[in-house]
Amino acid sequence: MLFFLTFLTVAVTWIHIPEPWNVVVAIAIAVVKATIVVAFFMNLWWDSRFNTILLVMSIVFFMILIGITLLDTLFRVDPIPTF
């Protein structure tokens, strides 16, 4: 089963290179690959639910970090700093 999943993730890498809708597709495929690794290689599928909650919370707080940062940087009148 693990061999099959590796093959799947590998095949997915090759399909998406010519895709014009690059960012959304690239992130979506990366999320699928990461989910497979986390669920099966890292055993979260069979593991204590608490460890899954920890992982989900880290993603939630990462989203908050990005969300609040972008609320600032996307709406600056003079957005571009010198660096």
Add this chain to the structure above:
Amino acid sequence: MSETSAETKHPAHLHHHFVDSDQQFESSKMGMWIFLVTEILFFGGLFAAYIVYRAWYPELYLEASQELDAFWGAINTFVLIGSSLTVAMAIRSAQLNQIRGLIINLWITIGLACTFMVIKYFEYAEKLEKGIAPGIYYTYDGLEHEKANIFFSIYYMMTGLHGLHVIIGIGLMLWLVWKAKRGAYHSEYYTPVEITGLYWHLVDVIWIFLFPLLYLID
């Protein structure tokens, strides 16, 4: 295990403040997950920087990522996913009490991790040769964008920190091999193998995101 014989049957690896091996194992694993959460947020800061600058200079990312060779990035993705598989197989071997298999799988993983770093070294060397260095040391004139150094600062920071994690992972697995050869692990006790595996898979997951975000923009 009956109440009276609990003291005498106490296994060598079990610390006295745990009820049994299972509880000790679950506690270690939860502690490792909490560490991995801090790792995700650690890299999260860099991903945030990536997103902010990509929102400011979308055309820079399109232009500059052409300098990165997607072929070698893809090879490295295969290498890391393969090494995740061999780590999973090492843990399986430990669960089945096959210590030889455990050691062989760890060596394969170390080999793949070294392959990753060697490819990374040649990628870095090829860029530094051209003057593509981070920040103020950037001297390459092949890109028209005036902020081209920003993309490569982010590139070196993210892949460099990831590479540092790979090197730490190699060190941890050499330590596991050393311990395994001394007979420290068996099917009842393989916690260090399990949590090093968790760490290694996280390094793989981070690369799974870095690869399309840095190499595959076109």
